Amino acid sequence: MTSEQIIEKLPYQSPFLFVDELSKVHEDGIEGYYTLKKDEYFYKGHFKEHPVTPGVILTEIMAQIGVVCLGIYLFKETISEDAMGVAMSSNTIDFYKPVFPGEKVFVVSKKDYFRFNKLKCTVQMFNAERKLVAKGSISGMMKPVSL
């Protein structure tokens, strides 16, 4: 399954699609990129006159690349015509560096387990200088749903 095929199966669209490209995907993990647009809708309010990417959005980028894209890959045998139903069930993320408008972030995710439709991953995010931006654990429930 190619990067494009996985991204096409994502249940998101603008302004809440946070995956540009997947650079590596296999049974045990995934890596991918997203570049924050300078005019993302949340910069207007976070913060007043001082745009910084909200932690919840960084978490969402990590979840979309690290958990949902990997989940679609793991379901590749059964997902053919179906859409992917997803729900984040928990996350614990620590943040180390701010991400500003226009920055490109790189997400690396390792599968902890995938059992009974629950996918749990250890996910890290790096900036363009390869400095750690955030890391933690994200879990989600995933299931192909007929359209």
Next chain:
Amino acid sequence: MTKEELLSKLKTIIEPYVQNEDGLANLSEETNFIEDLEINSANLVDVILDVEDEFNIEIDNDGMDKMLTVKASIEVIQDKLAAK
């Protein structure tokens, strides 16, 4: 392992995931994990994984589908233990 021992171990496993404390205080064989204890589906998976570790057994999809109540869980665990 007696049924009481098994029930006691199961109670210890489910405790961290329970959202309804009254349900836990009134735990019986009829207790339903989702309806009575308000455990969510993601944590139900954690319960199953913890059961596997505690009893050194492997639960398959059929077992998982059955394990919605205390009674059904004990039956599945006993079956798996007997098959070892």
